[in-house]
Amino acid sequence: MAEMAANNEAPEILFWVGCAGSFDDRYKKVTVAFVKILNRAGVKFAVLGTEESCTGDPARRAGNEFTFQMLAMSNIQVLDMYGIKKIVTACPHCFNTLKNEYPELGGNYEVIHHSTFLQQLIDEGRVRIEGGETFKGKKITFHDSCYLGRANNIYEAPRHVLEALDADLVEMKRCRTKGLCCGAGGGQMFKEPEPGKKDINIERIEEALATGAETIAVACPFCMVMMTDGVKNKEKESAVKVYDLAELIAQAEGL
Amino acid sequence: MVDFNDVTMAIFQQILFLAVLGAVAWLGYRRISLIRSTILLGKPEDRSNRPGERLSTMLRIAFGQKKMFDRPLIGALHFAVYIGFILINVEILEIVLDGILGRHRIFAPFLGSFYPVLIGFFEFLAVGVLLACIIFLLRRSVVRVKRLQPERHREMNGWPELDGKLILVFEIVLMIAILTMNAADLALQELGNPHYPQTGDFFFSQFLKPLFTGLNEDTLVIYERFAWWFHILGIFVFAVYLTYSKHLHIVLAFPNTYFSRLTPKGKMNNMPEITAEVKTMLGIETASMDEAAVIPDRFGAKDVQDLSWKNLMDAYSCTECGRCTEACPANITGKKLSPRKIMMDTRDRLEDVGRNMQKNGGQFVDDGKSLIDDYILVEEINACTTCNACVQECPVLINPLDIILQLRRHKVMDEAHAPASWNVMFQNMDTNQAPWKFSPGDRFNWAAGLEPKE
Structure with a gap:
């Protein structure tokens, strides 16, 4: 972003990579896949690179409002400095x-999740599902993320993206x-679960495996970790793969 | 022929009725005032914006019971009880007027031939209520629906389990009383008793009439009066009882849905008192310096008084159906957290605070207890994944998550009480701007393998 700003250029979108997308080895692949899709589609985008900080979400949910607001404020300063409109x-x-949550702290942007953005690119014909792996007839099940679904009522966009793959989309019993x-x-990602009779991701992966899908599609870095661990726990790594939406689209595009 | 005894009896009944009505009104008023004043112990929170949207939410969710129909069969049965309850109130108005004025079936002369149709319709509803309540009771006791069983959910032990069943028995008995009353009434009409206006047969009780036709007039009057009194006293007892019961939802569902949150479920409430401080720390000018000067005596919520009035209204609106707990991932996998328990504990604490206030002349005197630790355990709130499943499920738009998050804020910020790994995460975020221990300078390394653009 700094580079673009220096050249007096403005990006179409700012791609917010996030901590998992920057540091988590598995999720870095999603970042790369998404960037390849953006490049192929000719989207003029920028990233903040080392100027990006955690949004503060896990701290806020764990109860630490100070840490959240410190991070949020400094992010807003950076975003506003570059005049970012769309993320x-x-x-x-x-x-x-x-x-x-940023608007109340003075940060007002148009914010779009990559599932919605991918759907837009597909609808506009900027992303064409051709030249890569075919998913025709393959069973895919989509795991809804709480922060997309219930939190923000986004249920259909990721499903539309998967439908574009022409795959056989199967639903889990608990969906949408x-x-x-x-x-x-x-904040559960960053601590051990409380004592109980089962881990939540095991409960969920059993449901996902029951669909008979060979691919579990996710749209969230935390879901990615939990579902992948679940598959490992059930020793199904060779038969069942967990992919992010962007990875599946990149594969279908042959990127 | 009217004899002296009949007249004294009638006047005696009217006086008794007025006395009972007065007592019920007084008890009800006292109870409602107490509930109101305990709800107002909560912190102010503005929920008056977008009135149109609020009204439509209330009409859809409370009046139209939209969320109950997520499960069509149960939704239909619940709707039968609900609509029966609302409409039978019209008949109760007539009964109350009868009690005060001593004039039986006061609406009959005004409505003429429509009257038996109307009462017939009420009877139809009463039978609906009766059947639905029997099915509900069977679901609790015989089918043993999991979410309602104390063996599975500790918060249902004792009073809550009994309360749920009592209410159903109550309604069944009341509906039987109404039908008995009408059937005996019809038999008396046939005998031409002057006190019982000729109305024509009613939809359902005409079939019960044969039970009463052989009896003499005096016995019939006793039957009719007994059922009449039993029914109306039952309703009075019910009215007072419900303020002590989970059944309060029949009233509070309406304001509770009206004042529900209109923002996306994922949005957490901001803490402006912290914003001011953070701005000062970051050297950003605050709009007004007064803002920074206000440091609250407590962050988050330790007790019910720290929650907002809406959280407290939520607690009184909960009918303990357990749909939240049934959907909670933590609860499903055997953790101690149960969103229903969060609501029940909040209400229990509020009731204790209310009793404390009553004892101490309207002022709460510190009893050394608090909502967190004494009612809700840290282990419960820490198990929450903030997934919003409980919020999604609640048929009357209660938000248990909001309470959980405020309790967490208190534990973490006021008491510095957090799981060790959360403290590590906070530290990482403070120093590396990421929840993991990575150097901020490595944030862009993912791009290393990419061929340069263009």
Whole structure:
């Protein structure tokens, strides 16, 4: 972004990478896949790079409002300095925080989750599903993220993206408004679960495996970790893969 | 022929009725005032914006019971009870007037031939209520619907379980009383008793009439009077009882949905008192310096008084159906957290605070207890994934998550009481601007493998 600003250029969108997208080895692949899609579609975008900080979501949900607001304020300063208007992110937690919680702190942007953005690119014909792997007849099940679905009422966009793959989309019993959490939200990602009889991601992965799908599609870095761990726990790594929407589209595009 | 005894009896009944009505009104008023004043212990929160949207939410969710129909069969049964309850109130108005004025079936002369149709319709509703309540009771006791069983959900132990069943028995008995009353009335009409106006047969009780036709007039009057008194006293007891019960939802569902949150479920309430401080720390000028000067005595919520009035109204509106808990991922996987328990504990604490206030002349005297720790455990609130499933499920738009998050804020910010790994996460976020221990300088390394654009 700094580079674009220096050249007096303005991006179409700012791609908010997020901490998982920057540091988590598995999710970095999603970041790269999404960037390839953007490049292929000719979207003029920028990233903040090292100027980006955590949105503060896990701290806020864990009860630490100070840490959240410190991070939020400095992010808003950076975003406003570059005059950012439109943000796209692949993380539903970043999406929710930027969209719903930054305005009260003075940060007003149009914020779009990558599922919605991908759907727009497909609808506009800027992304064409051709030249890559075919998903025809393959069973895919989509795991709703709480922060997309119930938190922000986005249920259809990720499904439209998957439909574009021409795959066989199968639903889990608990889906859309009834979708079961992966177990990582609200700061759970960063601590051990409370004592219980089962881990939440195991409960969810059993449901996903019951659909017979060979691909579990996710749209959130935390869901990615939890579902991947679940598949490993059930020793199904070779038969069942967990992919983000962007990875599936990139594969179909042959990127 | 009117004899002296009949007249004294009638006057005696009227006086008794007025006395009972007065007592019920007084008890009800006292109870409602107490509930109102405990709700107002909560912090102010403006929920008056977008009145049109609020009204439509209330009409859809409370009046139209939209969310109950997520489960069509149960929704229909619940609707039968609800509509029966509302419409039978018209008949109760007539009964109350009868009680005060001593004039039986006062509406009959005004409505003429429509009267039996109307009462017939009420009877139809009463039978609906009766059947639905029997099915509900069977679901609780025989089918044993999981979310309602104390063996599975500790918050249902004791009074809540009994309360749920009592209410149903209450309604069944009341409906039987109404039908008995009408059937005995019809039999008396046939005998030409002057006190009972000729109305024509009613839809359902005409079939019960044969039970009463062989009896003599005096016995019939006793039957009719007994059922009449039993029914109206039952309703009075019910009216007072419900203010102590989970059944308060029949009233509070309406304001509770009207004042519900209109923002996306994912949005957490901001803490402006912290914004001011953060701005000062970051060296950003605050709009007004007064803003920074206001430091609250407590962050988040330790007790019910720290919650907003809407959180407290939520607690009184909860009917303990357990749809929230049934959908809660933490509860499903055996953690201690139950969103229903959060609401029930909040109400229990509020009731305790209310009793405390009553004892101490309207002023709350510190009893050394608080909502968190004494009612709700840290282990419960820490198990929450903030997934909003409980908020999504509630048929009357209660928000247990909002309470959980405020309790967390208190634990973490006021008491510095957080799981060790959360403290590590906070530290990472403060120093590396990421929840993991990575250097901020490495944030762009993911792009290393990409070929340069263009």
